[in-house]
Amino acid sequence: MTKPVVKLSHIYKQYGDNHALRDVSFDLQPGEFVALVGMSGGGKSTLLRLIAQLELPTAGTIEYADENLVTRVMFQDGRLLPWMTTLNNVSFASHDAKVQARAQKTLAAVGLAGFEQTYPTELSGGQKQRLALARALMADPELLLLDEPLGALDALTRRNMQSFITKICDDSHLTTLLITHDVDEAARMANRVIVVKNGRAVYETAGAKGQTPETVARVADQVLKVILAPDEEAKEGERLG
Ligand SMILES: Nc1ncnc2c1ncn2[C@@H]1O[C@H](COP(=O)(O)OP(=O)(O)OP(=O)(O)O)[C@@H](O)[C@H]1O
Ligand SMILES: [Mg+2]
Known part of the structure; x- marks a missing residue:
């Protein structure tokens, strides 16, 4: 096994009396x-x-492959700047010709060529998500963190965006962590699925990325069972940290 991009060891996080994370590795x-x-x-x-x-963290360690690891987060709401054009949202209104060229290339990569002068309010839900993704990709990250990025989309657009994100991550050999409520989405997109329950990583299984719909459905079913199981039953799964 090669050196991990990120390694979490025995992570605890407490907010007052609330134990949000308990020994996650x-x-x-x-x-x-x-x-x-x-x-x-x-x-x-x-x-x-x-x-x-x-x-x-309150306790535990997080090690990175390199101290200057470029990490970007894409949040559900996209954090777009409504008063700026699509191009300026990606280039952060830089006047540098190189930055502008890169922003244009990044927009093209997410299928938004031709929308440079459009404002976020004029974009569809899926286009907004792609713009948010372009902003995250602009920094050429090594690690991409996605927190429920597709939650607001209709089912069909969501499926298109899933394929789209998978392709971009594969093409750029990006290391990606996706948070989702959707077990089908997790099974379909991931190499590995981790179930987090009451502050613990209770179960982990291989994802069904690139596999048949039947395999995706089987993995999704299994993961859903673990999520819905009372805590004792979850212990029967492969215990983590
Ligand atoms: N800044 C904060 N201050 C206090 N408590 C917090 C804070 N952030 C999160 N928590 C608490 O930590 C726990 C975990 O929250 P977290 O947002 O990580 O859950 P989640 O799994 O992302 O949930 P969701 O699926 O709803 O987004 C919750 O009990 C929450 O109330
Ligand atoms: Mg959350």
Whole structure:
């Protein structure tokens, strides 16, 4: 096994009396696509914020493959700047010709060529998500963190965006962590699926990325069972950290 891009060891996070994370350990291998799934309030977004170094763990360590690891987060709301054009959202209104050229290339990569002068409010839901993705990709990240990026989309657009994100991540050999409530999405997109429950990573299984719809459905079913199982039953799965 090669050196992981990120390695979490025995992570705890406490907010006052609330134990949001309790002894979580896992790593992300280079180029791997990992999905974190689980019930609301389980600790998924907290894990993502810790990995993105937006917060510090109460205990435990997070090691990075390199101290200058370029990490970008794409949030559900996209964090778009409505008063700026699509191009300026990606280039951060830079006047540097090189930055502008790169922004144009990045927009083309997410299928938004021709929309440079459009404002976010004039874009469809799927286009907004692609713009948010372009913003994250602009920095040429090595690690991409996606927190429920497709939650607001209709089923068909969501499926298109799933394929789209998978292709972009594969083409750029990006290491990706996706948080989703959708077990089908997790099974379809990920090499590995981790279930987070009550602050613990309770189960992990191989995803069904690139496999048949039957395999995707089987993995999704299994993961859903673990999520819905009372805590004792979850222990029967492969225990993590
Ligand atoms: N900044 C904060 N201050 C206090 N408590 C917090 C904070 N952020 C998260 N929590 C608590 O930590 C726990 C985990 O929250 P987290 O947002 O990580 O869950 P989640 O799995 O992402 O849920 P969801 O699927 O609803 O997004 C919850 O009990 C939440 O109330
Ligand atoms: Mg969350």
